[in-house]
Amino acid sequence: MARSLNILLVEDNPDDAFLVSTAVERTLAGIRVLLVKNGQEAIRYLAGEPPYEDRSRHPSPDLILLDLKMPVMNGFEVLDWIRSKPGLRRLPVIVLTGSLLPEDTQKAYEAGANSYLIKPLDFDGMMRTIKNMGDFWLSGTQLPDAERS
Amino acid sequence: MSKRVLIAEDDPTDIFLLQRAFAVAEVPAILHVVRDGQEAIDYLEGEASYADRQAHPLPDLLLLDLKMPKLNGFDVLSWLKRQPGLKRLLVTVLTSSDQPQDINRAYDLGANSYLLKPHGSQELSDLVKRVQKYWLEVNQVPVTSE
Numbered sequence: 001m002a003r004s005l006n007i008l009l010v011e012d013n014p015d016d017a018f019l020v021s022t023a024v025e026r027t028l029a030g031i032r033v034l035l036v037k038n039g040q041e042a043i044r045y046l047a048g049e050p051p052y053e054d055r056s057r058h059p060s061p062d063l064i065l066l067d068l069k070m071p072v073m074n075g076f077e078v079l080d081w082i083r084s085k086p087g088l089r090r091l092p093v094i095v096l097t098g099s100l101l102p103e104d105t106q107k108a109y110e111a112g113a114n115s116y117l118i119k120p121l122d123f124d125g126m127m128r129t130i131k132n133m134g135d136f137w138l139s140g141t142q143l144p145d146a147e148r149s
Numbered sequence: 150m151s152k153r154v155l156i157a158e159d160d161p162t163d164i165f166l167l168q169r170a171f172a173v174a175e176v177p178a179i180l181h182v183v184r185d186g187q188e189a190i191d192y193l194e195g196e197a198s199y200a201d202r203q204a205h206p207l208p209d210l211l212l213l214d215l216k217m218p219k220l221n222g223f224d225v226l227s228w229l230k231r232q233p234g235l236k237r238l239l240v241t242v243l244t245s246s247d248q249p250q251d252i253n254r255a256y257d258l259g260a261n262s263y264l265l266k267p268h269g270s271q272e273l274s275d276l277v278k279r280v281q282k283y284w285l286e287v288n289q290v291p292v293t294s295e
Contacts, residue, residue, distance in 0.1 A: 090256035102292070109237040109291040114261045116289040129287070136283035140276070142263040144256040145249055 004030045005138060006146070008061035010042040010078065011035065011096075012070040019123060020065065020096070023130035028138060034061060039073025042066070043081055046088055060146040061091070063137060066113070068097040068104060079111035090144040094133060152285040154178045155208035157189040157225065158243075159217040163266065167212070170273040176281040181205065186220025189213070190228055193235055195295050208238070209290050212280070213260070215244040215251060226258035234294035239284055 007024070011017040014037075021033045036042045042064075045052045052058040064082075068075035075095060083089045094115045095108045108116050117133065120126045137143070154171075158164050164182055171180055183189045189211070192199045199205040215222035222242060230236050242255045242263040255263050264280070267273050284290070 090253055092256065092262070105289045105291055106237065112259070117287065118289065132283060132287045136279060140264065140279065142247070142252045142265060144253045
């Protein structure tokens with residue numbers, strides 16, 4: 001692998017963010033997790049708006065892990081925004097949420113999510129989920145080109 | 150309940166190898182095969198010979214080749230996006246093309262993921278297991294309708 005892969009983690013709950021980042025560190029090699037804490041920050045990040053203009057410090061992600069229920073702007077709104085941007089709409093977005101509601105699943109796929117994963121409540125569960133995610137997405141699956149802004 | 154996989158693939162050898170890979174991998178999925186993009190659309194629409202949904206159920210996952218006669222994989226993806234009930238259908242492109250423009254275009258058109266057809270039956274069996282495990286067990290499958 002020429003460079004590490006970058007995952008943008010969009011997660012408002014600091015405990016969940018810590019769980020996910022730690023699980024990634026423990027189970028997946030060569031992955032850098034970039035954390036933003038709500039939908040508005042996610043959009044700023046992806047658009048390369050301040051404070052994220054410097055792409056050497058804030059690289060374009062290869063993949064997004066997206067929570068749904070967040071303040072300021074939620075995951076559905078982020079999905080709608082991403083899919084409306086020609087340079088970004090191919091980005092794989094994996095929803096990672098505590099919501100078990102079928103209507104949220106439908107709505108997320110409708111809005112263009114590639115995949116929908118339920119957030120486990122415990123660390124072992126999170127390790128398994130992140131490993132399963134990594135086994136599929138980060139070894140073998142062809143990813144599109146990250147956006148060149 | 151067993152999940153249903155629809156395979157859209159025109160090459161008879163590849164069809165055979167995929168069916169065998171599913172069997173060897175002991176993946177408990179029910180397979181249906183269509184041989185070009187038009188048949189894929191007919192199947193998903195429930196057209197003509199595919200009208201009987203008992204015999205031809207809507208799949209949980211579509212494994213989609215890109216290079217097919219009549220309508221190709223990109224045509225199928227474009228068509229799917231315009232169908233309100235079907236646009237959520239999980240689609241994994243499975244192709245021999247590693248060209249970035251094909252990869253980018255497939256994701257642009259709404260493919261959920263993109264896999265390269267491996268050489269070797271063990272590799273194909275492993276791929277089938279990975280696909281089944283991730284898309285049909287770990288991932289939450291959306292509901293689709295015609």
